Amino acid sequence: xxxxxxxxxxxxxxxxxxxxxxxxxxxxxxxxxxxxxxxxxxxxxxxxxxxxxxxxxxxxxxxxxxxxxxxxxxxxxxxxxxxxxxxxxxxxxxxxxxxxxxxxxxxxxxxxxxxxxxxxxxxxxxxxxxxxxxxxxxxxxxxxxxxxxxxxxxxxxxxxxxxxxxxxxxxxxxxxxxxxxxxxxxxxxxxxxxxxxxxxxxxxxxxxxxxxxxxxxxxxxxxxxxxxxxxxxxxxxxxxxxxxxxxxxxxxxxxxxxxxxxxxxxxxxxxxxxxxxxxxxxxxxxxxxxxxxxxxxxxxxxxxxxxxxxxxxxxxxxxxxxxxxxxxxxxxxxxxxxxxxxxxxxxxxxxxxxxxxxxxxxxxxxxxxxxxxxxxxxxxxxxxxxxxxxxxxxxxxxxxxxxxxxxxxxxxxxxxxxxxxxxx
Numbered sequence: 498x499x500x501x502x503x504x505x506x507x508x509x510x511x512x513x514x515x516x517x518x519x520x521x522x523x524x525x526x527x528x529x530x531x532x533x534x535x536x537x538x539x540x541x542x543x544x545x546x547x548x549x550x551x552x553x554x555x556x557x558x559x560x561x562x563x564x565x566x567x568x569x570x571x572x573x574x575x576x577x578x579x580x581x582x583x584x585x586x587x588x589x590x591x592x593x594x595x596x597x598x599x600x601x602x603x604x605x606x607x608x609x610x611x612x613x614x615x616x617x618x619x620x621x622x623x624x625x626x627x628x629x630x631x632x633x634x635x636x637x638x639x640x641x642x643x644x645x646x647x648x649x650x651x652x653x654x655x656x657x658x659x660x661x662x663x664x665x666x667x668x669x670x671x672x673x674x675x676x677x678x679x680x681x682x683x684x685x686x687x688x689x690x691x692x693x694x695x696x697x698x699x700x701x702x703x704x705x706x707x708x709x710x711x712x713x714x715x716x717x718x719x720x721x722x723x724x725x726x727x728x729x730x731x732x733x734x735x736x737x738x739x740x741x742x743x744x745x746x747x748x749x750x751x752x753x754x755x756x757x758x759x760x761x762x763x764x765x766x767x768x769x770x771x772x773x774x775x776x777x778x779x780x781x782x783x784x785x786x787x788x789x790x791x792x793x794x795x796x797x798x799x800x801x802x803x804x805x806x807x808x809x810x811x812x813x814x815x816x817x818x819x820x821x822x823x824x825x826x827x828x829x830x831x832x833x834x835x836x837x838x839x840x841x842x843x844x845x846x847x848x849x850x851x852x853x854x855x856x857x858x859x860x861x862x863x864x865x866x867x868x869x870x871x872x873x874x875x876x877x878x879x880x881x882x883x884x885x886x887x888x889x890x891x892x893x894x895x896x897x898x899x900x901x902x903x904x905x906x907x908x909x910x911x912x913x914x915x916x917x918x919x920x921x
Contacts, residue, residue, distance in 0.1 A: 540592035637808035639845035643767030678762035
């Protein structure tokens, strides 16, 4: 963290001699004030609008501190964290897109224990730490929550005569709708769904909605296997295979572009996609209607919601922990929640006033309430072991979805790799 010279302007009455005559005149004199702490705050580029609004409001109320924002490309979080760890970059506060990502860097001693300042005062917050900390140490505060839903193109559904998704719909309903929506329109390919992109974790969603979370648990791993098999069939039979890499590199910013063009029927996303889609529609002048629905479930089973929870943490190297914590508390508290809600972002803190602001300001999509948290997210803060297991599954299942290896071989390899991780 740095220090910045603050200054203020005084109006002073100065006696001047003009042509030998003395007269009084008012003159402005800049006087140096005390040094003001500058907090170095790091966050992903997708947090830019939210954080600029938060910082603007915070600095207006707290003129004894200045905040400098640093944006981290999604692909460079690890590099930036290592620069902070090695002392190459000064840091006070870090926003992470997922609690699991923060847990990795907590284990690498980059994050500061917040116990002297922060106490979990309700069960929702307590669940954030339950999977990681056994000694009462706290390293992150929930900032916003992203409940994953299905975005669907109402205009495309209408043109194909397909019924909109309804509450309690199933994954088989999803498969059927995707197949009917796929075809051609205005001499261009139209996709009901883009399948389960092989380098991501979207293929895990059918298992996650059954409650699967931990690949080291036999029951959960079985559900992940069944999910992979179902998604393989879905991609082969009901969804179009697309050149995934050309749609996920740095030159292509996301599924929302295809969606805004009216060429994509459904895709998965958090509430943050709303601002992105609406901006794309304004930019292109496209006239489509869309809405959101909760994730499908499996018939005869109770559905578990799937969340990504963004968190904020304090850097171990900060020289001004008190000032840093005050800023963190503002962002994650009632005032910060209202600011996020006005920007159509769902904060983790969902008080009645915050919810009222969010719902009254989000007319599109119509059913924005599906993004709200109606249960405590399960297992938000995970450690290196869990993340390692997820990465093993991601790597091996991607090869299976590409048709490069068989299901039996894929999960035999996964089990062997998980066993190695356990003994490290």
